[in-house]
Amino acid sequence: MTIGDPLDPLIHAPARLRIVVTLAALPAGDSLSFTRLQSLLDLTPGNLITHLRRLEDAGYLSSEKTANGTASHTSVALTEQGRAALSTYTAALHALLDGT
Amino acid sequence: MNAQRNADETTPSNGDEWLDPREAAGLMERTQRQAQRQLTSDRPVLSVFSALVVLAIYGAIWSSSRDHHPYTGPSLNVVGLVYILVAVAALASVSVYLRATAGVSGRSRRQARTTAIPFVIAVVGVYVFDGALKYDGFGPAIVYGVFDAAAPWLVVGAVLAGHAAAKQDWWKLTGGCAMIVVAAGAAFAGPANVWGVLAVCGCLLLLAQGAVRFRSGRPGSMAPSTATPTAHHQ
Numbered sequence A: 001m002t003i004g005d006p007l008d009p010l011i012h013a014p015a016r017l018r019i020v021v022t023l024a025a026l027p028a029g030d031s032l033s034f035t036r037l038q039s040l041l042d043l044t045p046g047n048l049i050t051h052l053r054r055l056e057d058a059g060y061l062s063s064e065k066t067a068n069g070t071a072s073h074t075s076v077a078l079t080e081q082g083r084a085a086l087s088t089y090t091a092a093l094h095a096l097l098d099g100t
Numbered sequence B: 001m002n003a004q005r006n007a008d009e010t011t012p013s014n015g016d017e018w019l020d021p022r023e024a025a026g027l028m029e030r031t032q033r034q035a036q037r038q039l040t041s042d043r044p045v046l047s048v049f050s051a052l053v054v055l056a057i058y059g060a061i062w063s064s065s066r067d068h069h070p071y072t073g074p075s076l077n078v079v080g081l082v083y084i085l086v087a088v089a090a091l092a093s094v095s096v097y098l099r100a101t102a103g104v105s106g107r108s109r110r111q112a113r114t115t116a117i118p119f120v121i122a123v124v125g126v127y128v129f130d131g132a133l134k135y136d137g138f139g140p141a142i143v144y145g146v147f148d149a150a151a152p153w154l155v156v157g158a159v160l161a162g163h164a165a166a167k168q169d170w171w172k173l174t175g176g177c178a179m180i181v182v183a184a185g186a187a188f189a190g191p192a193n194v195w196g197v198l199a200v201c202g203c204l205l206l207l208a209q210g211a212v213r214f215r216s217g218r219p220g221s222m223a224p225s226t227a228t229p230t231a232h233h234q
Helices: A014-024 A034-041 A045-057 A080-098 B002-008 B021-039 B044-065 B076-101 B107-135 B140-167 B170-189 B193-217 B229-233
Strands: A030-033 A061-068 A071-078 B104-106
Touching (some): A014 A045, A045 A061, A080 B021, B021 B076, B044 B140
Antiparallel strands (some): A061 A071
């Protein structure tokens, strides 16, 4: 890892960085409901959906929608690829701040 | 200085708010801390609360029975107090757990449910066995003294240690083994003093657990340090 390595632009944005770090706090194999994630991050539903979609398109997130009668329930989880991307991002940030 | 310049000149993400690398590190640290605090029930404050509850329960029983010759067991008032304290502690723990796991689904929830089964069976088994001891003619010194005080620790410690060993969680394994060792040793103190020994040791073990939880809850290796980069290269 060198100083010149770019920070992953998909993660290097405040809202998406918070989303990825929050989901990374869960054990692998766990997912979080959309409403809980929204309340944790204090984002509007539209804003959160936009960022989740970008992360999902990149393969960093997986989402699952389940219907329960008239209500639907969406949960999101960080994929292995997402965890790896966060790890790479963290290492790049370390390198950048340490100047190595 | 080069590192400082490079840190400041990192390309902002397309179409998103510009984020300075140091701000990013700070944001990661804060988010990580918040997520750990909100999404986990392993809170240091809960360990401290449990430590005080154990001290109060075991201490109250020891205090009410230490002058018994022969030992007759705790008074009904103390038993009532114990039930109230156990109920309060259980409600607090369940409330913290439910709040932390609201909206969380997946493997860890299934594992938690599976883990609860041997715990419940072990605790129920202790008290069924307790009834059998009384039925077989053992006196209060065994039934309401040594066994009642130490047996829950032995079985819960064994279940905890077995579960922790399977998950290679060395801190919990140490805690489970410590429970077994403390309970076995405390039994030698006699039917009244076993409660006193376990009050102090249980409180200390739970405070140690709180310290471990506090240490592991601090931002770890994931969030980079937000210290200025030049400080590392002088």
